[in-house]
Amino acid sequence: MMKLFSEKSIKKALTVIAFSAIAALLLIVVFIILEGLPFIFKVGISDFLFSSEWEPQMGRFGIFPMIIGSLVVTLGSMIVGIPLALSGAIFLSEFVPRWAMRIIKPTIELLAGIPSVVYGFIGVMVLAPLIRDYLGGPGLSILAASIILGIMILPTILSISIDSLKAVPQSYREGAFALGATHWQTIHMAVLPAAKSGIIAGIILGLGRAIGETMAVIMVTGNAVILPKSPLYSVRTLTANIALEMGYATGMHRQSLFATGVILLIIIMVLNYTATIAIRRRVGKK
Amino acid sequence: MIIRPKYTQVLAVSLLVLATLATLAILVFIIVFVLGKGLPNINAEFLFSNPEDMGRAGGIFPTIVGTVALTLTAICIATPFGVGTAVFLTEYTRESRITRIIRFGADCLAGIPSIIFGLFGFIFFVTYLRMGWSILSGSLTLAFMILPTIIRTSEEAIKSVPYSYREVSFSLGATLWQTVYKVVLPNALPGILTGVMLSVGRSIGETAAIIFTAGSSLRTPHSLFDSVRTMSVHFYILAREGLSNEKAYATATVLIVSILMINLSSYWLMNRFILRKTK
Amino acid sequence: MTDRSKFIIENLNAYWSDVQVLRSININIVSNKILGIIGPSGSGKTVFLRTLNRLNDLVPEIRIDGRILLDGKDIYDPDVDPVELRKKIGIVFALPIPLPASIHDNVIYGPSLSGIRNRHKLDELVEKSLKSAFLWDEVRDRLTTSAMRLSGGQQQRLCLARILAMEPDVIMLDEPCSGLDPISTSQIESALTELKKEYTIILVTNNTKQAARVADNTAFFLMNEMIEYGPTDVIFTVPRDKRTIDYITGRFG
Ligand SMILES: Nc1ncnc2c1ncn2[C@@H]1O[C@H](COP(=O)(O)OP(=O)(O)OP(=O)(O)O)[C@@H](O)[C@H]1O
Ligand SMILES: [Mg+2]
Numbered sequence: 001m002m003k004l005f006s007e008k009s010i011k012k013a014l015t016v017i018a019f020s021a022i023a024a025l026l027l028i029v030v031f032i033i034l035e036g037l038p039f040i041f042k043v044g045i046s047d048f049l050f051s052s053e054w055e056p057q058m059g060r061f062g063i064f065p066m067i068i069g070s071l072v073v074t075l076g077s078m079i080v081g082i083p084l085a086l087s088g089a090i091f092l093s094e095f096v097p098r099w100a101m102r103i104i105k106p107t108i109e110l111l112a113g114i115p116s117v118v119y120g121f122i123g124v125m126v127l128a129p130l131i132r133d134y135l136g137g138p139g140l141s142i143l144a145a146s147i148i149l150g151i152m153i154l155p156t157i158l159s160i161s162i163d164s165l166k167a168v169p170q171s172y173r174e175g176a177f178a179l180g181a182t183h184w185q186t187i188h189m190a191v192l193p194a195a196k197s198g199i200i201a202g203i204i205l206g207l208g209r210a211i212g213e214t215m216a217v218i219m220v221t222g223n224a225v226i227l228p229k230s231p232l233y234s235v236r237t238l239t240a241n242i243a244l245e246m247g248y249a250t251g252m253h254r255q256s257l258f259a260t261g262v263i264l265l266i267i268i269m270v271l272n273y274t275a276t277i278a279i280r281r282r283v284g285k286k
Numbered sequence: 287m288i289i290r291p292k293y294t295q296v297l298a299v300s301l302l303v304l305a306t307l308a309t310l311a312i313l314v315f316i317i318v319f320v321l322g323k324g325l326p327n328i329n330a331e332f333l334f335s336n337p338e339d340m341g342r343a344g345g346i347f348p349t350i351v352g353t354v355a356l357t358l359t360a361i362c363i364a365t366p367f368g369v370g371t372a373v374f375l376t377e378y379t380r381e382s383r384i385t386r387i388i389r390f391g392a393d394c395l396a397g398i399p400s401i402i403f404g405l406f407g408f409i410f411f412v413t414y415l416r417m418g419w420s421i422l423s424g425s426l427t428l429a430f431m432i433l434p435t436i437i438r439t440s441e442e443a444i445k446s447v448p449y450s451y452r453e454v455s456f457s458l459g460a461t462l463w464q465t466v467y468k469v470v471l472p473n474a475l476p477g478i479l480t481g482v483m484l485s486v487g488r489s490i491g492e493t494a495a496i497i498f499t500a501g502s503s504l505r506t507p508h509s510l511f512d513s514v515r516t517m518s519v520h521f522y523i524l525a526r527e528g529l530s531n532e533k534a535y536a537t538a539t540v541l542i543v544s545i546l547m548i549n550l551s552s553y554w555l556m557n558r559f560i561l562r563k564t565k
Numbered sequence: 566m567t568d569r570s571k572f573i574i575e576n577l578n579a580y581w582s583d584v585q586v587l588r589s590i591n592i593n594i595v596s597n598k599i600l601g602i603i604g605p606s607g608s609g610k611t612v613f614l615r616t617l618n619r620l621n622d623l624v625p626e627i628r629i630d631g632r633i634l635l636d637g638k639d640i641y642d643p644d645v646d647p648v649e650l651r652k653k654i655g656i657v658f659a660l661p662i663p664l665p666a667s668i669h670d671n672v673i674y675g676p677s678l679s680g681i682r683n684r685h686k687l688d689e690l691v692e693k694s695l696k697s698a699f700l701w702d703e704v705r706d707r708l709t710t711s712a713m714r715l716s717g718g719q720q721q722r723l724c725l726a727r728i729l730a731m732e733p734d735v736i737m738l739d740e741p742c743s744g745l746d747p748i749s750t751s752q753i754e755s756a757l758t759e760l761k762k763e764y765t766i767i768l769v770t771n772n773t774k775q776a777a778r779v780a781d782n783t784a785f786f787l788m789n790e791m792i793e794y795g796p797t798d799v800i801f802t803v804p805r806d807k808r809t810i811d812y813i814t815g816r817f818g
Contacts, residue, residue, distance in 0.1 A: 214494040
């Protein structure tokens with residue numbers, strides 16, 4: 001009887017524990033929203049989102065430049081990262097023998113472990129001076145941030161794409177080869193379409209990582225609150241805005257940073273949801 | 287007619303090779319560059335003495351202690367919850383709406399940017415629960431952050447334990463928990479440890495979530511309620527405020543080497559795990 | 566020795582989702598005898614065994630009805646704890662499945678679940694069980710090595726020893742010799758003949774000759790039904806049903 005009881009209480013305890021992830025998520029969402037949402041209502045959502053004036057001391061809270069900053073930097077990182085990651089994934093999964101993959105893939109994933117502050121530092125020390133000397137501008141710029149972020153999200157996209165390319169059944173390839181296609185034609189016509197939704201999921205996860213990245217971006221974008229006119233301009237992202245001012249913000253100012261967090265959270269949730277659906281579609285097809 | 291596809295093939299493959307090489311070259315460059323500049327400045331004194339003049343001189347000892355304390359505490363908090371969730375999902379329930387909700391929650395949590403964790407940790411642990419800037423606030427925040435990784439990897443590890451072992455255990459008169467405790471968890475241990483190691487690596491490299499929750503005190507901590515500065519926060523401050531590039535490279539080197547070592551050992555563990563299973 | 570019933574099974578049906586996998590089985594299983602169950606693949610022998618120790622409870626797709634009395638008590642009564650029941654009814658599966666632990670730890674798995682901690686008692690149990698399973702002489706010097714390193718035949722005898730250590734009432738074996746060579750097979754058969762003095766044994770086998778050699782009674786399963794049941798010599802010499810003759814003489818697929 002004693003044993004039955006403990007068996008039951010273990011089950012109860014595990015059931016409670018199993019909700020920890022959900023509880024954590026809710027706690028985060030609720031506290032960020034509680035702190036940020038009243039502010040958005042007070043200032044007005046359109047002023048908050050679409051005004052370009054960010055002067056917290058003067059009571060002006062427009063995050064439009066930061067939204068644009070996040071968007072261009074993320075877009076730039078995609079332009080840098082996707083072609084490299086996809087080419088790498090195709091080459092590694094289709095042309096490289098299994099034993100070499102066993103070395104290369106872990107290497108890439110190991111490199112994913114390099115902290116973002118280190119990437120940022122490389123951006124400051126190596127990339128920004130190059131850009132300043134050869135292309136002009138302050139160096140710390142959209143271009144620098146795009147390249148650094150593009151490199152940072154490479155491992156994410158690369159390894160998910162490799163997984164989904166590897167998951168394409170061998171029969172697809174054999175079918176194309178049987179029709180006399182070259183290896184490249186086979187990849188192009190049979191393999192890529194079959195792996196498409198997995199690759200898209202990888203890209204979306206990379207996108208989420210790029211939008212959410214903070215420390216590297218703070219170091220290489222220059223953080224100017226302006227609407228950029230070229231890739232050589234300095235910008236400030238949503239994440240950088242939070243991290244830069246959190247240290248000393250109080251009152252309305254602090255609430256505005258939480259409100260920025262709310263916007264960020266919404267963007268990320270939408271992206272994750274899309275990625276989940278893309279992944280589910282891939283699983284469903286199998 | 288027959289040659290054209292061949293040309294495309296050669297062209298495409300060369301481009302692919304180039305892109306792959308470029309990718310690998312960039313990543314290798316980063317490591318070599320940092321280690322090249324950092325390694326010459328690392329010695330016992332750097333590792334074991336206190337920083338002086340805001341970090342312009344001296345060593346990084348307190349930040350090493352801070353990193354270890356924060357990471358260990360976070361792991362100790364997150365592991366029971368993560369493994370418990372995985373056990374519940376795999377052993378105590380069948381696929382249902384509830385398991386889908388739990389998995390969805392974990393996925394969402396995994397996608398939240400670390401700055402949001404930082405904001406949350408600051409408002410919830412530091413302010414609302416009045417823990418202040420401390421190891422405790424920082425590690426609780428980190429624990430939230432690494433929870434999904436531990437859930438995921440533990441679930442995979444548990445699922446890979448053959449069903450027949452469970453059946454044998456039940457047939458010998460074991461209860462569900464006895465089976466989990468004596469058969470499932472021991473056999474899933476290497477896989478679970480892999481996830482824990484990956485989380486350690488992530489915690490060591492984290493900055494944004496920690497700087498607003500654990501603070502940046504340069505004193506060596508004596509209790510869970512002391513503020514600490516981790517290696518990555520220290521590195522960030524050195525680099526951003528331009529205090530000392532020399533010390534920054536050296537700190538980055540220690541950071542990278544410890545993360546690489548941890549990730550490597552988790553790969554080693556994983557491989558041993560797979561080898562043993564296929565044997 | 567008088568014939569006492571260990572199991573009385575009345576009108577047992579089992580369904581896998583909607584498919585009936587056992588059809589009104591009625592059988593008395595006699596104490597301290599070996600019951601051989603023969604029948605072609607897919608006839609329901611394994612499902613039958615697994616209903617007797619309620620291992621099918623773990624498979625949500627399986628539903629059963631009918632009565633199974635163990636020593637006069639219905640094992641599907643709500644007050645019966647399946648965990649305690651399984652301690653009384655050991656099963657050896659078709660494939661030897663040692664747990665990835667030492668030989669010693671495999672044998673004491675069952676007893677230690679019941680809370681036996683005394684080392685001396687456990688060591689005694691290990692020796693006794695391994696001896697009864699005819700394995701002791703081969704492994705006495707390496708009890709702490711991994712059970713995974715034993716040969717298939719040794720592993721299967723280890724599985725037998727593992728349930729003997731629980732000191733059960735009934736031993737069920739599901740085609741225990743299907744992957745084994747003739748020597749390992751005869752070792753297991755000798756073990757069983759010894760063991761029936763203390764235990765009731767149910768032996769499912771694909772090998773009709775094995776049933777003829779060791780079973781006291783034999784049941785013939787076909788297409789989810791029990792076609793015929795009786796003393797082994799009767800079943801093998803003058804069966805009542807034509808299908809039994811066909812199966813025994815190998816005229817069946
Ligand atoms: N996992 C399963 N899913 C669905 N039906 C199953 C499953 N396992 C067994 N069955 C069905 O249950 C019936 C009885 O199977 P059982 O395993 O008892 O046969 P058996 O007599 O033990 O055969 P064998 O000699 O091959 O072991 C079969 O018709 C089989 O199709
Ligand atoms: Mg069977």
